[in-house]
Structure formats: structure tokens, C-alpha cells
Amino acid sequence: MINLSYELNEEFLAKLVTTPRATGYEFPAQRVIKSYLENVVDKIKSDRVGNLYAIINPDRPFKIMLAGHIDQIGFQISHIDDEGFLWILPLGGFDTTTLPGKRVIVSSKNGQFKGVIGKKAIHLMKAEERKKAPEMEKIYIDIGCKDKEEASKKVDIGDFAVFDYGYERLGDNNLAVAAGFDDAIGSFIVAEIMKELAKDKNFYAGVYGISTVQEEIGMRGAHVAAKAINPDVGIAFDVEHTADAPEIEKKRVGDTKLGCGPIISIGPNLNPVVVKGLIDIAEKNEIPYQKHAEPRGTGTDANAIQLSGAATGLVGIPNRYMHTASEVICLDDIENIVKLVVAFIKSIKEEDTFLPI
Numbered sequence: 001m002i003n004l005s006y007e008l009n010e011e012f013l014a015k016l017v018t019t020p021r022a023t024g025y026e027f028p029a030q031r032v033i034k035s036y037l038e039n040v041v042d043k044i045k046s047d048r049v050g051n052l053y054a055i056i057n058p059d060r061p062f063k064i065m066l067a068g069h070i071d072q073i074g075f076q077i078s079h080i081d082d083e084g085f086l087w088i089l090p091l092g093g094f095d096t097t098t099l100p101g102k103r104v105i106v107s108s109k110n111g112q113f114k115g116v117i118g119k120k121a122i123h124l125m126k127a128e129e130r131k132k133a134p135e136m137e138k139i140y141i142d143i144g145c146k147d148k149e150e151a152s153k154k155v156d157i158g159d160f161a162v163f164d165y166g167y168e169r170l171g172d173n174n175l176a177v178a179a180g181f182d183d184a185i186g187s188f189i190v191a192e193i194m195k196e197l198a199k200d201k202n203f204y205a206g207v208y209g210i211s212t213v214q215e216e217i218g219m220r221g222a223h224v225a226a227k228a229i230n231p232d233v234g235i236a237f238d239v240e241h242t243a244d245a246p247e248i249e250k251k252r253v254g255d256t257k258l259g260c261g262p263i264i265s266i267g268p269n270l271n272p273v274v275v276k277g278l279i280d281i282a283e284k285n286e287i288p289y290q291k292h293a294e295p296r297g298t299g300t301d302a303n304a305i306q307l308s309g310a311a312t313g314l315v316g317i318p319n320r321y322m323h324t325a326s327e328v329i330c331l332d333d334i335e336n337i338v339k340l341v342v343a344f345i346k347s348i349k350e351e352d353t354f355l356p357i
Ligand SMILES: [Zn+2]
Pocket: 069, 182, 183, 215, 238, 239
């Protein structure tokens, strides 16, 4: 067993998760991570798509890539109508039943503007309208302007919006709620791992901690980063559904729960040596963990990393209510993920090939 003391920086987590970072517009949040890590790691840099790379031991031939995607689902403004309402296109996958009445923040070159997603009141709806989920094309944002001219002074076509909800604790079991833990929490974990590793760099590998962009529209940032780094081993950190809320099928997601540790994915997208390595480290160090079967290419950065040729792992962050304005996680899981992966990286030696055959 190795000494695994780590306590998460909740102030940094709250700041990161509440910085608007819709897919394709991640730059302000990347700057938050940059200032957190720039005096901690050996090297920090970005690339032309907006990925942020924090590097420890950059001269080592054996490279480990860690990836958490900083982008969150959001909306792009496509049209401003004569009455001053903003019409939008989705950046990522939404359940439209979760949208009406939500508060959003619109970011433009002129600043940030509060908005609400409007909806015809139930009293005014016809019987058949009440049964249907709203269509995405009928969702709009009201920023309180009297007409197009006033709205156009604030917002332009192509600007973006995200849910406007803060970071809060929920109950007394170390749970936290925010919009867009998917996947600021992954980028947060990567940053915290880099900070822990920087305390004693006397391990074999070079480590590339990446806050990736544009995962929600096809893991575009991870493709670029994996190509640039050409890692031997890659681990992605992304939220994973838990089965501990009503109406979730355990047959589909497994018997996973908040507070029961990292969810280690197993399947063709994942290298069996990495999977076994993570499980062995968890058992040896008495870190709780959960297993999840994933029979296809995962819809995460792990997919892009594997296709670069790296031995790939996917560590899931237990999450309830994914892609809603109120995603819930457990802070104990975050600490256990950081401890697990720091110990895993430190355990890797020159003779480890990660070849499954
Ligand atoms: Zn995600």
C-alpha cells in the first residue's frame, strides 16, 4: 500500500464548473485551469483547437495521456426575431422535456446576459400539446429585450448559452450538484492528478494531462491531442450513469451507485492490461471501485485515444441526472479517482508493455 493522502480543492471545482464552457467555446474555463497549473507542472501549452496540455516529465519516451473534456452541452444562437427572442441550435444532446423554464447565461463579445427558456403555460396548451415533448426547433431564449434592435446590441448570431446554475452541496453525504459536471469534473480530476504527481516526479512515465474540447460533438479535441502526443497509455475521465435513482435499468448500466468509487469500464474500447492494472491498484490500496460493461466504442475521449494506438482506460465518475441542469456527483468518488490514478501512474515500470497478447 502506498501513502494516498489527497483532499480535493472544492473552491477550484466550484469555479471551474460554473465557468460557461459550451462546446467550441471552452477558452475561459481553459484559462482557469491554466492559471491553476502553470506554476505546478513542467510545461503547459495549448493547441489550435483549444485543448490545454499540462505536462510532467516531458523528456520521457513512455507517455501517458490523461483526458477530461472541459466542454459542456449548450446552445448556439441562430436567429434573433423581431420581438427580440433568441432562437437556438443545440451544442450536444438535450432531452427537451428538461428545458422549459430553465435559466441560462448567454455569452457574447458584449458580456454575459441572463436569459430564460420560455414556454407556453399549461393553461394555454391544447390537450394533445400537453402529451408531447417540446421540439428543439420550438425552444427559444428570452433575455428581456423589447425588440430585435435591443437584443442585437447585446447578442449576435453564433454566440452561445449554457444553463445558469451554481455549485451547491446536496444533503449530508458529500454530494454536490451543478449544471455541466459533464465534464468539468473530468478536467478537474486531470488537474488534481497533475498537482499530486508534481509533488514527487520520481516515476517512470511522462504524463500529459489534457483538458480536451468538443467531446460532446464527437470527441474532436481528444483526436487532435492523441495525434499530437502519440501516447503509450491513455486514460479518459468522464461521467458515468449510476443506477441508484428511480427507474434506471440495472441490466443496462450495472448496479452502480454514487459514493461507491470509480467506475472502471471494461470492453473492446479498453485495454485489458490497463483495466487489470487499475483494478489491482484499487484492491491493493483498498480503494472502492465499480465495474461497467461497455460493448462498443464508448462515447467518450477513450474512443479517440484508443484509435491513436494507445492502451486505453476509461474511469467513470458516478453521476445522476446527466445532461440536465442539475447533475449530481459524490465528492468521495472524486478523491478516490485521483488516489487510484496517481497510484496507477506511479506503479508503471519500464518493463510494462501493455500488450494484451
Ligand atoms: Zn462527457
